[in-house]
Amino acid sequence: MKTIIVDMMGGDNAPLETVKGVGRAIKELSEDVNYILVGDQVEIERIARENEIVLERCDIVHTETYITMEDEPIAVVRGKETSSMSLGLKLLKEGRGDAFVSTGNTGALFTGANLIVRKVKGVKRPAIASLLPLQPPVLLADSGANVVVTPEYLEQFAVMGSAYMKNVMGVENPRVGLLNNGEEEHKGTELQIETYKILRANEDINFVGNIEGNRVMQDTCDVIVADGFTGNIFLKTMEGLGKMMLKTLKTTLYSKIRTRAAGLLIKNEMKGIKKTFDAGELGGAPILGIAKPVIKAHGSSNAKAFKNAIRQAIAYSENDFASQLEADLAALAAKKSAKAAEGEEK
Amino acid sequence: MKTIIVDMMGGDNAPLETVKGVGRAIKELSEDVNYILVGDQVEIERIARENEIVLERCDIVHTETYITMEDEPIAVVRGKETSSMSLGLKLLKEGRGDAFVSTGNTGALFTGANLIVRKVKGVKRPAIASLLPLQPPVLLADSGANVVVTPEYLEQFAVMGSAYMKNVMGVENPRVGLLNNGEEEHKGTELQIETYKILRANEDINFVGNIEGNRVMQDTCDVIVADGFTGNIFLKTMEGLGKMMLKTLKTTLYSKIRTRAAGLLIKNEMKGIKKTFDAGELGGAPILGIAKPVIKAHGSSNAKAFKNAIRQAIAYSENDFASQLEADLAALAAKKSAKAAEGEEK
Numbered sequence: 001m002k003t004i005i006v007d008m009m010g011g012d013n014a015p016l017e018t019v020k021g022v023g024r025a026i027k028e029l030s031e032d033v034n035y036i037l038v039g040d041q042v043e044i045e046r047i048a049r050e051n052e053i054v055l056e057r058c059d060i061v062h063t064e065t066y067i068t069m070e071d072e073p074i075a076v077v078r079g080k081e082t083s084s085m086s087l088g089l090k091l092l093k094e095g096r097g098d099a100f101v102s103t104g105n106t107g108a109l110f111t112g113a114n115l116i117v118r119k120v121k122g123v124k125r126p127a128i129a130s131l132l133p134l135q136p137p138v139l140l141a142d143s144g145a146n147v148v149v150t151p152e153y154l155e156q157f158a159v160m161g162s163a164y165m166k167n168v169m170g171v172e173n174p175r176v177g178l179l180n181n182g183e184e185e186h187k188g189t190e191l192q193i194e195t196y197k198i199l200r201a202n203e204d205i206n207f208v209g210n211i212e213g214n215r216v217m218q219d220t221c222d223v224i225v226a227d228g229f230t231g232n233i234f235l236k237t238m239e240g241l242g243k244m245m246l247k248t249l250k251t252t253l254y255s256k257i258r259t260r261a262a263g264l265l266i267k268n269e270m271k272g273i274k275k276t277f278d279a280g281e282l283g284g285a286p287i288l289g290i291a292k293p294v295i296k297a298h299g300s301s302n303a304k305a306f307k308n309a310i311r312q313a314i315a316y317s318e319n320d321f322a323s324q325l326e327a328d329l330a331a332l333a334a335k336k337s338a339k340a341a342e343g344e345e346k
Numbered sequence: 347m348k349t350i351i352v353d354m355m356g357g358d359n360a361p362l363e364t365v366k367g368v369g370r371a372i373k374e375l376s377e378d379v380n381y382i383l384v385g386d387q388v389e390i391e392r393i394a395r396e397n398e399i400v401l402e403r404c405d406i407v408h409t410e411t412y413i414t415m416e417d418e419p420i421a422v423v424r425g426k427e428t429s430s431m432s433l434g435l436k437l438l439k440e441g442r443g444d445a446f447v448s449t450g451n452t453g454a455l456f457t458g459a460n461l462i463v464r465k466v467k468g469v470k471r472p473a474i475a476s477l478l479p480l481q482p483p484v485l486l487a488d489s490g491a492n493v494v495v496t497p498e499y500l501e502q503f504a505v506m507g508s509a510y511m512k513n514v515m516g517v518e519n520p521r522v523g524l525l526n527n528g529e530e531e532h533k534g535t536e537l538q539i540e541t542y543k544i545l546r547a548n549e550d551i552n553f554v555g556n557i558e559g560n561r562v563m564q565d566t567c568d569v570i571v572a573d574g575f576t577g578n579i580f581l582k583t584m585e586g587l588g589k590m591m592l593k594t595l596k597t598t599l600y601s602k603i604r605t606r607a608a609g610l611l612i613k614n615e616m617k618g619i620k621k622t623f624d625a626g627e628l629g630g631a632p633i634l635g636i637a638k639p640v641i642k643a644h645g646s647s648n649a650k651a652f653k654n655a656i657r658q659a660i661a662y663s664e665n666d667f668a669s670q671l672e673a674d675l676a677a678l679a680a681k682k683s684a685k686a687a688e689g690e691e692k
Binding site: 134144147148179181182188189212213214215216217218228229230232233234235236237238239240241242243244245248249252253255258259261262263265266269272273 | 480490493494525527528534535558559560561562563564574575576578579580581582583584585586587588589590591594595598599601604605607608609611612615618619
């Protein structure tokens with residue numbers, strides 16, 4: 001029996017869509033899951049009533065305070081300690097639940113996860129990883145949390161991303177690529193050139209080399225490693241173009257009688273295509289390197305996307321690899337210092 | 347009467363598609379244009395004959411040597427001085443023509459343009475700018491040539507990009523955005539934070555602020571400024587996702603009888619959609635900051651894309667703004683040193 005702690009507040013559509021999302025999770029996902037809903041109890045119960053949602057297997061922890069999109073990230077531990085996000089993270093830390101899901105302020109969630117739940121021992125910087133809606137899905141690490149990084153951080157993103165894809169997504173021997181502006185090993189800035197060498201030397205990950213932006217979509221890797229700046233540009237560009245193309249397609253299909261007829265013929269297929277490119281289908285973004293599972297749902301999540309984020313949190317809680325990761329990072333550090341010592345002896 | 351110098355060799359599909367492209371340019375574009383075709387005369391004439399293309403208004407400058415995709419960029423001036431690309435650039439330098447188009451090795455073309463045709467006075471680093479197939483088109487500068495840049499380079503990319511959109515594309519008061527991971531002025535790495543300040547202070551460009559990857563597609567700017575690394579990731583991601591979505595759509599439309607019927611109904615519209623997202627429709631990428639117009643056509647250009655690159659070269663040659671740019675950069679430099687002197691006096 002797992003318990004998922006859910007931040008009901010703070011997203012663009014919270015608490016309406018979060019309540020609906022929890023409602024769908026209760027109905028559609030495993031019955032072996034309990035929920036702790038953190039947020040405004042009156043609001044949550046009113047929305048549930050109005051939408052005929054039975055909140056079974058749910059405890060509510062009441063608070064009226066929440067982190068807004070405009071709040072500084074640090075507010076989560078200084079100023080808004082009674083916010084739904086802060087309380088949820090504390091409950092996770094105390095072991096009252098097995099995973100935490102929030103659709104709120106990304107910066108605050110990242111800061112709170114770091115300062116309240118804490119990092120896995122040996123992790124330099126946790127990363128926000130996004131599952132890209134490709135076939136098969138690709139995990140982007142980092143997708144925006146760490147704008148300034150070192151090659152060592154990127155190596156850890158590779159290790160953590162591999163562990164996630166293996167343990168939570170069931171991918172055997174995940175292929176790791178480095179997002180770069182060309183395939184040759186000398187490509188990129190100093191950062192990519194150094195990172196390439198380090199990843200190449202790491203025998204515990206399946207490094208497949210530099211991957212260009214267009215090749216990520218061509219089933220070339222399971223984990224794509226990037227600094228948070230580049231990762232953010234990549235992710236947002238995908239989102240933006242995907243949305244624009246679907247809109248153009250829709251406008252075209254429904255513009256004339258003839259094309260409208262075609263639109264009706266392929267209505268279901270259109271839904272399928274939309275689904276293929278819908279990040280909400282895959283759920284949220286895990287924050288890698290935190291001692292317990294924390295999942296960031298997209299700020300604009302609707303009920304379905306939020307349900308899928310909960311599904312991912314359940315999967316993560318059932319395959320939590322924090323202790324394994326700690327051991328792996330310790331082994332990696334030991335290998336490196338042995339190599340360094342060897343180098344000195346010579 | 348303008349003369350366009352055309353590199354017939356070196357692309358993925360050259361010289362077959364370049365000859366066909368020139369054939370279409372002769373037929374479909376202005377009759378007030380002459381061409382100098384640089385490449386293997388025997389091959390060019392054979393392909394023209396076999397495809398019933400009359401090479402009127404064309405002179406051929408014969409050479410059998412050409413720069414391959416594998417050649418080091420520097421080969422254009424050291425080792426392969428008789429290549430079609432080198433000869434073409436020399437003809438441009440000597441004033442034998444008004445613009446040069448090549449589908450060959452990007453690095454070599456950039457190097458050759460710099461070393462043979464030379465920079466506009468005052469330009470620190472020329473940029474390869476790509477016209478993105480959006481509505482309206484957006485010019486990305488830099489799209490890959492300058493991986494390591496300074497805020498001053500990026501300011502010049504903004505000035506040159508503005509000049510191109512104004513003079514060649516006819517956009518009044520082009521909006522300039524800085525590609526970044528958020529809209530606030532403190533977003534990005536040190537590079538973007540500094541560049542933001544400089545662009546904000548520049549009164550001669552219409553700076554609209556930081557633009558996120560997904561917002562570029564939403565008619566927010568006419569010029570998007572980035573370092574070559576980030577620009578390359580952005581461009582390739584757009585290309586890759588666009589291709590993948592069109593492929594998925596095509597597969598869906600032709601998978602079943604019902605959807606195949608729909609596919610037939612919207613055949614023309616599908617072509618329109620493809621056209622909307624086809625970089626080849628817009629022609630090639632101008633190398634900004636070079637004393638005379640140099641256009642890079644996509645390496646995989648087919649006849650139509652190559653014709654469009656030639657069309658862009660003609661437009662560029664008719665609205666060449668090199669002397670205006672030189673004056674603008676001199677004025678900008680003068681303003682800056684006046685400001686610096688003022689600062690010192692205080």
